Amino acid sequence: MEGLSPWVLFFAAIFTGNILLTYFLGMCSFLSVSKQLKTAFGLGLAVTFVLTITAALNWLVYWYLLDPLGLEYLRYIVFIVVIAASVQLLEMFIERYSESLYINLGIFLPLITVNCAILGVSLFMVIRKYTFIQSVAFGVGSGIGWLIAIVAMAGIRERINEKKIPAALQGPGIALIISGIMAMAFIGFSGMVQIQ
Amino acid sequence: MADSKAVQIIKEDLWRSNPVTVQILGICSTLAVTNIFLNTLIMGLGLTFVTAFSALTISVLRKVIPQRVRMMVQTLVISSFVVIVDISLKAYVPDISKSLGPYVGLIITNCIIMGRMEAFASSNTPGLSFWDGLMSGIGYSWILLVIAFVRELLGFGTMLGVQIMDPLMHSIGVSTGWVQWSFMIMAPGGFFMLATFIWISNHLFAIRAANKGA
Numbered sequence: 001m002e003g004l005s006p007w008v009l010f011f012a013a014i015f016t017g018n019i020l021l022t023y024f025l026g027m028c029s030f031l032s033v034s035k036q037l038k039t040a041f042g043l044g045l046a047v048t049f050v051l052t053i054t055a056a057l058n059w060l061v062y063w064y065l066l067d068p069l070g071l072e073y074l075r076y077i078v079f080i081v082v083i084a085a086s087v088q089l090l091e092m093f094i095e096r097y098s099e100s101l102y103i104n105l106g107i108f109l110p111l112i113t114v115n116c117a118i119l120g121v122s123l124f125m126v127i128r129k130y131t132f133i134q135s136v137a138f139g140v141g142s143g144i145g146w147l148i149a150i151v152a153m154a155g156i157r158e159r160i161n162e163k164k165i166p167a168a169l170q171g172p173g174i175a176l177i178i179s180g181i182m183a184m185a186f187i188g189f190s191g192m193v194q195i196q
Numbered sequence: 197m198a199d200s201k202a203v204q205i206i207k208e209d210l211w212r213s214n215p216v217t218v219q220i221l222g223i224c225s226t227l228a229v230t231n232i233f234l235n236t237l238i239m240g241l242g243l244t245f246v247t248a249f250s251a252l253t254i255s256v257l258r259k260v261i262p263q264r265v266r267m268m269v270q271t272l273v274i275s276s277f278v279v280i281v282d283i284s285l286k287a288y289v290p291d292i293s294k295s296l297g298p299y300v301g302l303i304i305t306n307c308i309i310m311g312r313m314e315a316f317a318s319s320n321t322p323g324l325s326f327w328d329g330l331m332s333g334i335g336y337s338w339i340l341l342v343i344a345f346v347r348e349l350l351g352f353g354t355m356l357g358v359q360i361m362d363p364l365m366h367s368i369g370v371s372t373g374w375v376q377w378s379f380m381i382m383a384p385g386g387f388f389m390l391a392t393f394i395w396i397s398n399h400l401f402a403i404r405a406a407n408k409g410a
Contacts, residue, residue, distance in 0.1 A: 021383055022382075022383045023228055023383075024223065024224055024227045024228040024383065024386065025224050025228075025302070026224060027223050027224040027227070028220075028221060028222065028223070028224060028307045031220060073279060073282070073283060074279070075301075076275045076278055076279055076282070076301045076304055077272065077275040077276065077279065079301075080271055080272075080275055080304055080305075081272075084268065084271065114305050114307065114310060115305070116224035116302050116305040116306075117224075118305075119301065119302060119304065119305050120224075120298055120302055120305075123297075123298030123301050123302070124297075124298055127297055127298055166395070167398075167402065168395050168396075168398035168399040168401075168402055169391070169394075169395050169398070172220040172394060173391050173394045173395050173398065174391075176387050176388075176390050176391035176394065177387070177388065177391045179387045180383075180384040180385075180386075180387030180388040180391065181384070183382075183383040183384040183387055184384045187382060187383075187384070
């Protein structure tokens with residue numbers, strides 16, 4: 001993965017390899033928090049923020065601490081602790097310095113620790129052996145990709161509320177079908193760049 | 197006639213409040229591997245193992261763990277079991293371990309496990325918690341196995357890597373053989389299959405409720 005430009009990775013993570021629509025990561029909060037446009041946008045921002053920070057931190061921890069010591073097999077435990085700790089720190093930091101940001105973003109932060117997308121990005125970055133810059137680009141790109149997906153989903157769900165849907169398909173059922181159609185639309189990008 | 201608690205758990209976890217179709221939990225880590233039946237089977241086994249033993253551990257420790265840090269403790273217990281699964285897979289089935297990639301590690305963030313710990317294991321005896329973990333794991337796996345069965349059969353025309361659809365098509369006189377539904381292998385296939393499954397099961401629930409009301 002040496003020569004790949006960070007820009008390519010960034011766009012690939014948004015469009016061709018969308019973390020949600022091609023890798024199914026972050027589904028739980030995607031389905032449960034996509035009922036309103038505003039909250040979806042807030043959560044999307046928070047995820048992007050945390051993804052960028054944890055991708056960078058986990059990269060440093062893995063390549064400077066775990067790899068030299070031969071402790072790769074501990075990466076799951078270490079990554080999840082790093083993620084939980086940075087979410088906690090971030091929450092305290094935002095609370096201290098920006099009240100308005102805390103009100104908009106703060107409530108979503110605890111939810112993010114268990115968002116699979118965060119751990120997923122860190123694991124992908126290790127398996128694909130990205131460099132530091134590549135990892136950060138991949139993290140930001142994945143976050144924005146997730147943000148786009150959840151905002152689009154929330155927009156569609158807000159409108160679909162008033163429509164007639166078969167009773168058994170209401171709620172998560174119809175949301176999954178919409179995701180399927182969105183995933184199909186995103187396959188249309190797949191000729192642009194190819195990673196992995 | 198009242199069922200014993202153990203029997204009730206089976207009914208709840210396998211169908212009535214199935215983690216996937218009813219609670220829509222934890223599909224992140226596994227839906228992605230449902231395009232190949234064997235991978236799904238391995239993931240399902242791994243997940244069931246992790247859920248059952250984490251539930252047992254948490255239940256044994258439930259009176260010792262302070263309330264405030266219980267989430268962290270739960271996560272650490274779960275991660276430790278996932279590490280065991282990961283290392284075993286690497287040692288015994290390296291090819292599958294490679295094709296599963298990061299998804300084994302993602303069992304940690306699977307909401308089902310966390311959900312069972314919170315809802316059941318932290319307030320029940322170790323024996324029952326283990327049983328509940330086991331049944332939740334199986335309840336989760338069987339649905340994904342059905343989805344994987346359809347996706348692999350239509351997508352590759354195979355079952356467990358054995359070509360099935362091709363000879364079948366030839367035998368009924370279609371000379372081109374099986375045309376693979378590459379759509380099924382890709383992500384949208386997974387979304388649509390799960391949606392269909394939820395649709396059918398909700399429909400069955402509705403029929404049953406209607407029968408009871410009548």
